[in-house]
Amino acid sequence: MGQFYGIFQDIKELNMGGITELGIYEGIFSNVYANMKNSAQELDYYIENAFCVGKSILEIACGDGGNYMIPMAKKGFEVDGIEISKSMISRFYEKQNRLSEKVKNRLNIYNADIFEYETEKQYDLITIPSTTICLLADDEVRTKNLFRKIYKWLKPGGRFMFDYRVDQSLTSEFISPIFSEVDKKMPYVMFMQEFNNIIVGRGIVNMYVETMENGEPKKYIASSNKKIITDSLVKNLLQEIDFQLHNTYMVEMKNAKVKLIVLEKEIEKNE
Ligand SMILES: C[S@@+](CC[C@H](N)C(=O)[O-])C[C@H]1O[C@@H](n2cnc3c(N)ncnc32)[C@H](O)[C@@H]1O
Numbered sequence: 001m002g003q004f005y006g007i008f009q010d011i012k013e014l015n016m017g018g019i020t021e022l023g024i025y026e027g028i029f030s031n032v033y034a035n036m037k038n039s040a041q042e043l044d045y046y047i048e049n050a051f052c053v054g055k056s057i058l059e060i061a062c063g064d065g066g067n068y069m070i071p072m073a074k075k076g077f078e079v080d081g082i083e084i085s086k087s088m089i090s091r092f093y094e095k096q097n098r099l100s101e102k103v104k105n106r107l108n109i110y111n112a113d114i115f116e117y118e119t120e121k122q123y124d125l126i127t128i129p130s131t132t133i134c135l136l137a138d139d140e141v142r143t144k145n146l147f148r149k150i151y152k153w154l155k156p157g158g159r160f161m162f163d164y165r166v167d168q169s170l171t172s173e174f175i176s177p178i179f180s181e182v183d184k185k186m187p188y189v190m191f192m193q194e195f196n197n198i199i200v201g202r203g204i205v206n207m208y209v210e211t212m213e214n215g216e217p218k219k220y221i222a223s224s225n226k227k228i229i230t231d232s233l234v235k236n237l238l239q240e241i242d243f244q245l246h247n248t249y250m251v252e253m254k255n256a257k258v259k260l261i262v263l264e265k266e267i268e269k270n271e
Pocket of ligand 1: 059
């Protein structure tokens, strides 16, 4: 059960007409996610770095692939994705089926928890986009082990890119305005709000959706609870791993300011 605040808490408590709580990437919420636009600028940075290192890419926690996997496959890259949510995997297959055979064949998705996932394959570029690191950093030891695996999965000279929010304070509370969206085709109406640092160190997003299923009105609510990532946490997570810092970019989005880090696995030197 998630944490709900403000109007979302009221809606949940009133429970008029029955409200189902889902995971924020499950069921109707995977459709809502698919409708959200990512930053074109960030996609360009991933593409630019991919062109520098090679053809093979792994996207960790790739969602439905719509934001990065598919655009990168269209540019000619071979892209694998790992995703835990079955709803996101279904959305991915729907999108993949609409692609040309050539692009389709450059894409592979695996339904797995990245902390459990193992492979012998090595990649030129590994990414964790869309500030997803905040979902993977709750347990420091587990995250450091994930970073070690990523290092192992990279070819020498390969790059690892991930991003995190830099506009969330660890010292003050912040409640965003309510954001709303209507999709007349699906159809649904969605309300969303962010509650930062009400629980210290956590960014909580509440979402509420009303939709129609088989001619019946349906109401869903979801909450995600993410760790607020700081520069010092990132420094600590990377401390024991042999990555070289290659570059950082700052990306201004509509509702967020993001730092994108590019790390490189050094090419082994022949002494
Ligand atoms: C913010 S979305 C990003 C999706 C995609 N990378 C993008 O940029 O559009 C985060 C995704 O991480 C997935 N996820 C969360 N924890 C995971 C885990 N332990 N292993 C694999 N995927 C995970 C969620 O299901 C969700 O689809």
